[in-house]
Amino acid sequence: MRVPAFAALLTDAGQEVLAGVDPKADRLSAASHLRDDPRVAALAPDLPVSDLVNAILTQVDLRERGKAKFGGLAQEMYFTPDGLEQSTRRVVADYRAARTAAVADGRPAGDLCCGIGADLLALAERGVSVEGVDADPLTVAVARANIDALDLADRARVREGDVTEVAPGAYPLLFCDPARRSGRGRVFDPAAYSPPWDVATGLARGSSAACLKAAPGIPHEVLPDDAAAEWISVDGELKETALWFGELADGPRRRATVLHERPGLLATEGAIAHLDEVPGLGPAPVAPARRYLYDPDAAVVRSHLVAEAAARVDGALLDERIAYFTSERSEPSPLWRVLEITDVMPFSLKKLRSALRARDAGTVTIKKRGSAVDTEKLRRDLRASGSEAVTVVLTRIGDRPYSLLCREIPEPAHA
Numbered sequence: 001m002r003v004p005a006f007a008a009l010l011t012d013a014g015q016e017v018l019a020g021v022d023p024k025a026d027r028l029s030a031a032s033h034l035r036d037d038p039r040v041a042a043l044a045p046d047l048p049v050s051d052l053v054n055a056i057l058t059q060v061d062l063r064e065r066g067k068a069k070f071g072g073l074a075q076e077m078y079f080t081p082d083g084l085e086q087s088t089r090r091v092v093a094d095y096r097a098a099r100t101a102a103v104a105d106g107r108p109a110g111d112l113c114c115g116i117g118a119d120l121l122a123l124a125e126r127g128v129s130v131e132g133v134d135a136d137p138l139t140v141a142v143a144r145a146n147i148d149a150l151d152l153a154d155r156a157r158v159r160e161g162d163v164t165e166v167a168p169g170a171y172p173l174l175f176c177d178p179a180r181r182s183g184r185g186r187v188f189d190p191a192a193y194s195p196p197w198d199v200a201t202g203l204a205r206g207s208s209a210a211c212l213k214a215a216p217g218i219p220h221e222v223l224p225d226d227a228a229a230e231w232i233s234v235d236g237e238l239k240e241t242a243l244w245f246g247e248l249a250d251g252p253r254r255r256a257t258v259l260h261e262r263p264g265l266l267a268t269e270g271a272i273a274h275l276d277e278v279p280g281l282g283p284a285p286v287a288p289a290r291r292y293l294y295d296p297d298a299a300v301v302r303s304h305l306v307a308e309a310a311a312r313v314d315g316a317l318l319d320e321r322i323a324y325f326t327s328e329r330s331e332p333s334p335l336w337r338v339l340e341i342t343d344v345m346p347f348s349l350k351k352l353r354s355a356l357r358a359r360d361a362g363t364v365t366i367k368k369r370g371s372a373v374d375t376e377k378l379r380r381d382l383r384a385s386g387s388e389a390v391t392v393v394l395t396r397i398g399d400r401p402y403s404l405l406c407r408e409i410p411e412p413a414h415a
Contacts, residue, residue, distance in 0.1 A: 001080065003138050005055035008043040009078075010145055017043065018056055023064045031057060070118075078145045080138060083116035088177070088213070090118070091259050092232055092239055095272070096211060097122035100173060103209050103247045104128045110171030112163040112203065113195075117143035117156075119175055119213075124156035128173065132158035133166065164195050168206025176200050177213040190214065190222050197222065209247040213240055216302060230255040231299040238298035252276035256299035258334045273334040275300055278308050287316035289344045290326040293393060293406055295337040295367060309335060319397050322370040330409055339391055339406035347373070347394065347401035353382055355405060360386035365408075368394035371401060 008014050017039055021030060034040050034053045041049050062084050066074030069089045079087075088096075100109065100123060111120040114132030116139060123130045124147070134140050143158040163176070178193035178200050180186060190197035201224050204210035216231060216238040223229050227243040228251060254277040284307040296309050301323045310316060315327035330338050342359075345351055356364065361384045366375045371394035384390075393404040 001055045001058050001138065002051065003141050004044060004047055005051045006078075006138060006141055006145075008047070008052060009055055009059060011043065013039060014043050018059060021056060021060045023060050027057065030060075073150075076149045077116075078142045078149065079116055080142055083139055083142060086177075086179070087116050087118040088122075089234055089239060090122075091234055091261050093119045093122035095232070095257070095259060096175075096242060097126045097128070099244075099248065100175070100209065100211065101126035101128050104173055107172040107208070109173035109175065110166070110207075112166060112174065112176040113178055114143055114158060115139060115177065117146045117158065119177065120156055120158070121146060121150055121152060123175070124152040125150070127155070129155050131171070132156070133161045133163050134158065135160065135162055163203075164199055166203060168203050170206075172208045174204060174207040174210040175213070176203060176210070180215055188215070188217070190218060201227075204243070204245040207246060210245040211248060212243040212245070214243060216240055216298075220304065228253055228255070229303070230257055231303040232257045232259065233297055233299035234259045235261055236297060238302055241302075254303050254305060256297065256303040256305050256335065258297050258299055260334060275303075275305050275308055275312075275335050277303075277305060278311070281307055281311060283307055283320065284310040284325060285316040286318070286320050287326065289318060289341055289404065290316075290328045291341060292327050292330050292409075293318075293339040293341050293404060294325045294327065295339065295369075295393075296323055296325070297335050300335055318395060319370065322395055324369055324393070324395055332409060338409040339393065339404075340409060341404055341406050343403075343405040345403050345405075347371075347403045349378070349381055352392065352403050355403075356382060356384050356390060356392075357386070359390055359405070360388045361390040362386040363389040365389070365391045366394065367391065370396040373401070 009018055031053055034056060035049055040052050043052055062079035063074050066079055066084055070077060109123055109128050109130040111130055111132040114120050114134050117132055120130050120132045132143055137160055140158050140160045147153055147156045178195055180193055200212055204212050218241050227245050228249040230242045232239050232242060256275040258273045294315060296306055300306060300309050306323045310325040313327040313329045313331045315325040317325050332338055343355055364382060364384045366379060368375060373394050391406040391408055393406055395402055
């Protein structure tokens with residue numbers, strides 16, 4: 001999709017054609033119908049009809065895919081394939097925007113590497129005046145269209161530019177999401193981000209308050225000493241690391257945040273849980289299995305806050321190298337899943353199959369940490385055919401592989 005073809009979609013006639021495409025229609029038949037529609041050629045007589053058809057169908061497809069990140073708002077927005085894939089999920093953008101808006105005090109913000117504008121839109125909706133900067137002309141056009149579609153032009157704008165040419169301190173508030181992809185795929189070395197990590201952190205330090213978005217797997221050793229790091233997950237899936245600078249760095253140096261998406265429920269309405277670093281806490285104790293097993297959220301594990309999680313329930317690790325912990329207490333939380341342990345045994349296919357048969361197991365959920373067992377092969381080998389549901393946890397305790405038979409404890413409501 002090119003800028004002229006995309007621009008044609010923004011006209012009244014383009015909007016009419018776009019709205020008339022059934023997103024569930026067969027792609028080939030939809031393309032054939034559009035090629036024969038005289039309105040399509042009339043959108044931009046100087047462009048090939050194939051370019052216009054591609055732009056229309058691409059937008060229809062991306063809006064359908066965008067529902068996973070943006071819900072019903074996706075039908076009003078515009079996307080590029082890369083822009084949708086790399087954009088911040090709506091619930092995460094809302095959460096971060098609320099935190100930034102709380103310190104804004106009327107000061108403007110800059111959104112560097114703004115992409116299609118997910119974070120920029122969230123900031124503007126919170127009343128923050130924000131300018132986005134991106135190097136790609138099509139991406140800039142799409143971000144501008146999203147600003148207009150959500151009626152935010154009084155607080156948001158986007159310009160084309162190279163973020164490495166932005167002077168530190170140019171924006172009192174700053175958000176930056178460095179590109180983590182190259183022509184060969186994902187980039188894992190922060191030094192290879194665009195802009196590079198040292199440039200991004202320099203820009204952040206130049207503002208009064210700033211947030212850098214980084215990959216969830218960013219190495220702890222490259223985290224700046226003057227930033228507060230927050231690992232954010234949504235419904236159990238780790239999404240990003242947010243690094244807060246300046247006025248936004250007040251509080252714990254490390255935090256795990258768990259967000260939950262529910263229809264009509266935003267993070268600010270209660271579907272959120274935090275776990276903060278406790279200075280001086282020390283490592284969690286290690287002990288044999290107790291009545292309950294805790295499986296911490298990925299944000300808790302990646303933030304290295306398992307000891308803090310275990311301390312909340314007087315818990316202990318089964319093994320100092322593995323993130324499962326155990327307790328005599330059952331305390332449901334969005335920060336972890338709780339399982340009731342019924343049996344602990346060294347791993348043996350024969351013994352495990354016998355134990356499941358004795359419990360009339362038919363639905364077997366297999367979880368693992370620190371185990372090399374192929375779970376799909378194990379599921380087939382177990383040949384469970386009963387009527388009861390059982391969870392099998394595979395792990396290591398010391399140097400031996402173990403199986404823990406468990407019963408699920410219902411998750412708490414997040415409303």
